[in-house]
Amino acid sequence: MSSPGFDSPQHRIFAMLDVDGDGAITHAEYLGRVDRVASAMDRPADHPVVVGARAAHEAVFDDMDADHDGRVTFEEYRTWVGHEAFERSCRPALGSLFDIADTDADGRLDRDEFVRLRTAAGNGGPGTGAAFDALDTDRDGLVDRDTYLAGIHDFVTTGTSPMAAAYGTGRRSEAVPEPARN
Numbered sequence: 001m002s003s004p005g006f007d008s009p010q011h012r013i014f015a016m017l018d019v020d021g022d023g024a025i026t027h028a029e030y031l032g033r034v035d036r037v038a039s040a041m042d043r044p045a046d047h048p049v050v051v052g053a054r055a056a057h058e059a060v061f062d063d064m065d066a067d068h069d070g071r072v073t074f075e076e077y078r079t080w081v082g083h084e085a086f087e088r089s090c091r092p093a094l095g096s097l098f099d100i101a102d103t104d105a106d107g108r109l110d111r112d113e114f115v116r117l118r119t120a121a122g123n124g125g126p127g128t129g130a131a132f133d134a135l136d137t138d139r140d141g142l143v144d145r146d147t148y149l150a151g152i153h154d155f156v157t158t159g160t161s162p163m164a165a166a167y168g169t170g171r172r173s174e175a176v177p178e179p180a181r182n
């Protein structure tokens, strides 16, 4: 993609996190990801992996919300996002969602778990199967945790990764979740 316009990864990710499309990610919207993933994977709210995920997401939200008003605007998000923020707080949070989905705790997701995770986290859609195939480089039907997180890292920081390729970078694709009704 040639310009950091509306189609940038930052805009796409922000739009996905701003569930109701009002221009800010609220605390409830952000923490709601944990609840949706836990529910999709039939994990009880008091399961240690869910409790850990909530704590990790609290930390990310606190980190993103520079003025601590409980709302993360696009400016706050854009200023915050990047490699350092990813390593500092996104990696633990995204890893915690992976762990919720990794029901046998072997550090790998099968296709069904991957699709359920991505869909519940707001990243589902027609490109999800292709994203799985792109990350399952050895074709054993499993995607491991490090590969998954590296794929998201590359998409967040550069806009290109096997996952981004599968989703079709450079323009809004059908893989972008429908914006909330408004």
Ligand SMILES: [Ca+2]
Pocket (backbone or CB within 6 Å): 018, 019, 020, 021, 022, 023, 024, 025, 026, 029
């Ligand atoms: Ca919102």
Ligand SMILES: [Ca+2]
Pocket (backbone or CB within 6 Å): 065, 066, 067, 068, 069, 070, 071, 072, 073, 076
């Ligand atoms: Ca704020």
Ligand SMILES: [Ca+2]
Pocket (backbone or CB within 6 Å): 102, 103, 104, 105, 106, 107, 108, 109, 110
């Ligand atoms: Ca597993």
